[in-house]
Amino acid sequence: MAEDLKYAVEMRGVTKRFGDVLANDSISLAVESGSIHAIIGENGAGKSTAMNILYGFYAADSGEILIDGQARSIQNPGDAIRLGLGMVHQHFMLVEPLTVTENIILGSEPGSSFAIDFKQARARVRELSEQYGLRIDADARIEDLSVGQQQRVEILKTLYRGAQILILDEPTAVLTPQEVVEMFAILRSLRDRGKTIIIITHKLAEVLALSDRITVMRDGRVVGNISTREATAEGLARLMVGREVLLRVEKTDAHPKDAILVVNNLSLESSTVHGSLNDVSLEVRAGEILGIAGVEGNGQTELIEIIAGLRPQTRGEILLEGKSIDRLDPRRRKNLGIAHIPEDRHRRGLLLDFDLAANSILGVHRNSPLSGAVLLNEQIIAERANRLVREYDVRPPNIALPARALSGGNQQKLIVAREFDINPKLILVSQPTRGVDIGAIEFIHKKLIELRDAGAAILLVSAELDEILSLSDRVLVMYEGRVVGEVDPRSVSEEEIGLMMTGGKR
C-alpha cells in the first residue's frame, strides 16, 4: 500500500479506439509524485491521446486511472482540475486582448455572483508568480507578452486552480534556446516544491536534460519505461522508431555553382517590428544550403513568403537566374522551378479535407498532363500520387484518405514529395521538421542533401538551431527584420549565434 502512494498518476491498461485505429493499446504507466516524467514517442504514437484521456477530453474504452493511489473516474476536464491536474497545451488557450489576471481567472472568477473580486485575484496571481519564479506581470496584456511569457501564464493558470500535477504538451516547441533554459529552470523549481510534472515531447536532448523518468510509446503501446540516468539518445530513438536511427546529418562539403536566387535590398514595411524586413540582401547558389537562423517572428516568414510570391515587398528586387520575378504570381514562380515547403502545413501546405491525390497536385493542378483544357485527369493524378506516396514512404499509402487522417510526419512527407517532384531549381524550406517524428526528420534531411548535391539551391529557415547548423553550408542570422551577420556553421558556438539571434552582437 505504501508503495502505491508515491505515484501521483497511474494508468492501468488504458485502451482507446478511434474507428479502426487503436490509438492506445492497453497502456500502463506510473508517474512518481514530485518527479518530472517524460512521455516520448513519434507523432501518432498515442501520447497525446493518453494525456487527453487523463485530462478528461476523451473517455477511455477500458482501463483505469489512479490519482494519488485512488481509482478515479475522469469524465471531463472539470473532474481533472478538481483532482489537481492541470494541462498546458501546445497551442495556448489565452484571450489576447485581456490581461494576465483576467485570463487566469477566466472560468473560475472569485467574488460574488455579480462582481469579480479583481483585487484578490491579482494578489493571488502575484503571489504564485513570485513563489515559483515565473516573473509575470499580473496586469500585462497577453498580446504584449512573448511566446515564452504566454506559456508561463498558462502554467500560472493551472497553479491558480490548484494543480498538483502538470501536463505539458510539447512545451519547448515554440521557445527560443534561451527561453528553453528558463523554462527548464521553472519546471525544476516546480518539481522541487512538490509538483509532479508530465511532459510530452519528441526532443531527445531535452528529455535527457530534464526528466527523471521516461515512458516511450510507439504505435499506441508503451514500449519502454526507463530511468533517465540509464537512457541514451540512441537507445531512446531506437525504441521510439523501432529501428536504428541516424541522429546526425551526414553530408559532404558543398560545391556551389552559379547564383540561382539573388535578393537585393528587400524591405517590407509593417506597423510592428515583427513582420517587417529591412534591406535584406542575400544570394543562394546552385548546390548549397543557405540557412537563416533567428528567433521566430524576426522576418523569416515574410522573407520566404515574399520570395514565393505570397505577399508583395515594399522595396527591393528578387532575381531567379538573373531574371526579375517580382511581378509573377505564386503559380508562375512555381512553374519556373521554385518549390516551397511552408512553415505551417495546416494553414498553407495542405487542404486537410481533400484526399492525398487532390493534395498531391496543389500548385501544379493546371499543368499538363495533370489536367486538360477543362477536366482534371484523374487517372494520371492517381498514378502520380501513388508513385509519390511510394517514393516518399507516406503512410498509410492510401491516396483516397483525407490529408487530415495522416500524422504530422506523413503530411510533411506528402508536401515534400509534391514540391520536390517539380525538379526545383530553388527550394524555399520553412520549419521542415516541425512537429515531425524522428524517422521523417531523418528522411527529409536526407532528401534535402540529395537535392543539394543534385544542384538545387536551398534556402532553409528553421527555429531549430541544431537543424540549421547541421544542414546549412552557410548561415545568416536575422534579427528584427535585418540580416545581422553571417556565420560558419562548422565553427560557430551556440552561445555566439544565440547572442546574435537576440540582438546582442552585430
Place this chain on the structure above:
Amino acid sequence: MKKLLRELTFPLLAVVAAFLVGGVIVWIVGDSPLLVYNLFFTSAFGSVDGIGYTLFYATPLIFTGLAVAVAFKCGLFNIGAEGQLVAAAFATAWVGLVAPEGWPAILVALLAMLAAVVVGGVWAGIPGVLKARFGAHEVITTIMMNFIAAGIVSYLTQYHYRKQGDPILETLPIAEMKDGVLTGPHIPRMHDLLAPLGINFPERLPLNLAFLFALAACALVYVFLWKTKWGYELRAVGLNPSAAEYGGISIARNTVMAMALSGMLAGMVGINDVLGYRYRYYDGFSAGYGFTGIAVALLGRNHPVGVLLAALLFGALARSQLFIDIFTNKVSKDWVVILQAIIILFVACEAVFRMKSKRSG
C-alpha cells in the same frame, strides 16, 4: 456508394426525427398524427397529380439549393438567392415584352433564358466583386441586394410593364392562348414533352421543361465541382484560402466566379416560373425560394444529389400543405413550416453529435 450512404445517414435521421416530433405536435393539438402522415404521403406521392406538383414545387428549390451549395463550396454564404431570382425572373419576362414582334418565339425564349442566367449571375457577382475587392461581407451585401432587387422590380412592374387597370402587380403576358395554341416565347410543359413518347401526362399540371434543366444542373454542378480544374480551385478556396493561395489559386477570382455561378443557378428559377408556368412576371411569385434554398443545401450537405433529394422532400411538403390544412380539424398548413424548421434544427445539431461521438470513439 458506401460513402454516399454514410453521408446520407444523418440528414435521413434528422428528417425521420422531425416527422416524429411533428407527429407529437399534431397529437398535442388534438389531431391524429397518422392521418397527417397519410395526407402527406398520398397528396405528395399518391397520384400522378401529386407527383407532378411535388416535382413542380421542387424545381425552384433544386436551383436555389444548388446556388447556395456552389457558393458554400467556395466558403461563401449566399443569402441573396431570393434577390437574384427575382431580378432574373423579371429580366426573363422583360425580354419577352420588349422583343420585336416579328422575332420567332423560340429565339426570344432562348434570349429570355439567357437573360435569366446573366442577370442572376450579375446580381450575385456584384457582392462577389465587393467581397474580392473590398472585403465587404457577402452575407450583408447579398441581403442588401435582395431589397434593391425587390424595389427595382416592383417599380418597373408597377409603373412600366403593367396592364392598365390590372389590380394585380404583374407584367403583361409574354405568351397567350390563341386558337387553343400557346403563342409567344415559352418552354413546353411536361405534357407536350412526354406526348411524343406516348405517355399521357396530364395537361393541367404546370411541370415543365425547367424541371429537366434542374436535373441537368445537378449533373453539371457535380461535374464542375469535382471533375474540373476550376471546381478543384473553387473548393480549395472554400476549404482553406491560405493553402489555395499558396497553390497559386486566386482567391479573388474564385470568389467572384462562385458567386456568379451561384446567381446563375438561382436565376434559372425565372425560367421555370416565367417561361414554363405563368408566362408573365408576377410580383411576389417566389414563396421564399431563395431562403428555402439555404435549408435545402444544408439538408442536402451541399452535394447535388443531396440537394435534389432535399428539394424533392421540400417540394412534397409544399404540395401537401393545402391538403393537411383542409382535411384535418385542427392542424393548419403552418405545420409544414414547423416541420421544415425542426428538420433544419436537427441537421444543425449534427456538429454536436459529431463532437460527442468523437469523445466516446
